[in-house]
Amino acid sequence: MAAATERIVVQVTPVQKRAIASTAKKLGLNVSELMRQAAQGFTPSEDEQEILALVERVNASSQEANDALDDALSYVAESNKRLATMAGGKK
Numbered sequence: 001m002a003a004a005t006e007r008i009v010v011q012v013t014p015v016q017k018r019a020i021a022s023t024a025k026k027l028g029l030n031v032s033e034l035m036r037q038a039a040q041g042f043t044p045s046e047d048e049q050e051i052l053a054l055v056e057r058v059n060a061s062s063q064e065a066n067d068a069l070d071d072a073l074s075y076v077a078e079s080n081k082r083l084a085t086m087a088g089g090k091k
Contacts, residue, residue: 004032004036010035020034
C-alpha cells in the first residue's frame with residue numbers, strides 16, 4: 001500500500017471523538033486507520049442511492065430552470081431597452 005500523504009479533516013464533537021478513539025483502541029487500530037477503513041467500507045443502501053439520484057435530478061432541473069429564468073430576464077431587459085428607445089423617439 002502506498003504511504004498516506006493526503007489529509008482529510010473531519011470535525012466531530014468531543015463525545016464522538018472519544019467514541020471513535022475507543023472503537024479504534026478496541027480494534028487495535030489507530031484512529032486514522034479506523035476512519036480510512038470505515039470510509040472505504042461504506043456503501044449506501046439502495047434507498048440512499050435512489051435518494052442521491054433524485055437529488056442529482058433536482059439539482060439538474062434547478063440549474064435548467066435558473067438558466068431559463070436568466071434567458072427570460074435577459075429577453076425582458078432587451079425588450080425594455082427597445083421600448084425605451086421607441087418611447088424616446090416619440091417626444
